[in-house]
Amino acid sequence: MEMEAPRSSEARWSRVASSLPVRNVQDLAACSEGLTEEKLKRYIRLDIQDDDDVVAEQSGEVPMIDLGKLFNPDFAEYESARLRSACEDWGFFQLVNHGVPDDIIASIRGDIEKFFQLPLEVKSTYAQLPGDLQGYGQSFVVSERQTLDWSDMFVIIAQPSQARDMRYWPVQPHTFRKSIEDYSSELMKTAHSIVTAIAKTLNIDLELMVDKYVCQYLRMNYYPPCMTMAKKVLGFSPHSDGSFLTFLLEVNSVQGLQIKRHNAWIPVKPNPNALLVNVGDFLEIMSNGKYKSIEHRVTINTNQERLTLSAFHVPSLDGVVSPVPGIAEERPRYKTVGVEEYSKLYMSNKLDGKRALDHAKSL
Ligand SMILES: O=C(O)CCC(=O)C(=O)O
Numbered sequence: 001m002e003m004e005a006p007r008s009s010e011a012r013w014s015r016v017a018s019s020l021p022v023r024n025v026q027d028l029a030a031c032s033e034g035l036t037e038e039k040l041k042r043y044i045r046l047d048i049q050d051d052d053d054v055v056a057e058q059s060g061e062v063p064m065i066d067l068g069k070l071f072n073p074d075f076a077e078y079e080s081a082r083l084r085s086a087c088e089d090w091g092f093f094q095l096v097n098h099g100v101p102d103d104i105i106a107s108i109r110g111d112i113e114k115f116f117q118l119p120l121e122v123k124s125t126y127a128q129l130p131g132d133l134q135g136y137g138q139s140f141v142v143s144e145r146q147t148l149d150w151s152d153m154f155v156i157i158a159q160p161s162q163a164r165d166m167r168y169w170p171v172q173p174h175t176f177r178k179s180i181e182d183y184s185s186e187l188m189k190t191a192h193s194i195v196t197a198i199a200k201t202l203n204i205d206l207e208l209m210v211d212k213y214v215c216q217y218l219r220m221n222y223y224p225p226c227m228t229m230a231k232k233v234l235g236f237s238p239h240s241d242g243s244f245l246t247f248l249l250e251v252n253s254v255q256g257l258q259i260k261r262h263n264a265w266i267p268v269k270p271n272p273n274a275l276l277v278n279v280g281d282f283l284e285i286m287s288n289g290k291y292k293s294i295e296h297r298v299t300i301n302t303n304q305e306r307l308t309l310s311a312f313h314v315p316s317l318d319g320v321v322s323p324v325p326g327i328a329e330e331r332p333r334y335k336t337v338g339v340e341e342y343s344k345l346y347m348s349n350k351l352d353g354k355r356a357l358d359h360a361k362s363l
């Protein structure tokens with residue numbers, strides 16, 4: 001059998017998603033002549049003129065799950081019940097005791113901060129994903145609405161290791177490739193543990209899930225402050241993730257993420273010791289709607305930049321995802337979806353909010 005060419009993954013992704021050219025927002029925000037209304041115009045959201053629908057009181061209430069306890073016979077039953085309720089009721093949880101060593105987290109944090117401080121010309125040289133996929137300062141996953149987002153992103157295909165091409169990884173700062181590689185492979189282990197625990201909470205065979213999180217895309221996100229109109233722009237439009245599971249590292253612990261709950265937005269308080277994990281669309285489909293892929297968005301501060309690293313764990317593009325019989329209801333609420341087809345839909349310019357998931361609903 002022929003071996004897959006190392007770059008096939010990138011090549012294939014460029015068929016799934018093409019990027020729209022966008023202005024680098026960090027550069028725009030740093031503009032020495034100041035931010036005129038004219039320059040900000042395309043980012044201003046008329047739909048968020050007030051924050052009546054934000055419920056700050058609940059910001060500390062996102063469930064916290066201890067990975068160690070899930071595998072400790074003395075606590076496993078209790079902690080599993082909490083995990084199940086977090087996935088059903090919140091779709092998000094703060095994972096502590098997650099096993100990624102502190103020094104590896106510290107290195108990747110430091111390197112991401114240094115990377116975004118590089119001059120634009122230098123960062124642009126790393127915008128080299130093949131085909132239409134561009135990295136830094138060009139949106140990678142671009143629906144039309146994302147071109148309005150007050151943020152920049154840089155994407156790296158990190159796993160599986162045969163699919164990645166490190167030539168596309170930044171080498172500045174010089175420790176960056178190693179930090180990415182270390183973080184990525186440690187996170188695979190964490191993902192494996194949490195998926196094992198999730199399979200148990202759903203009472204399904206782990207085998208059904210082993211191929212659902214094998215690919216990992218890392219996306220560094222940079223949200224510049226916006227002194228004049230922080231409340232009228234969004235760093236990331238409302239969306240649910242087209243992943244199986246997402247792990248978010250809040251690189252500098254500056255608040256910004258809000259999650260939708262009971263029709264209100266709840267700001268999430270960063271926990272420097274945790275990884276924020278959320279259920280993605282594929283896990284919602286697989287669990288037949290029992291576990292929820294929740295909408296979220298990112299708001300902007302007046303004087304602090306926010307840096308994050310999202311790790312999307314997804315099945316390989318040639319796979320399919322189906323609801324597992326017996327979960328939640330007898331009747332399947334979702335159809336079987338092809339991963340490539342779903343990803344194309346998710347990244348198409350016509351989507352808004354959760355509609356990709358709506359397309360997977362059965363009649
Ligand atoms: O940067 C954040 O806080 C969230 C990013 C996010 O939602 C995503 O990358 O899908």
Ligand SMILES: [Fe+2]
Nearest residue numbers: 239240241296
């Ligand atoms: Fe997201």
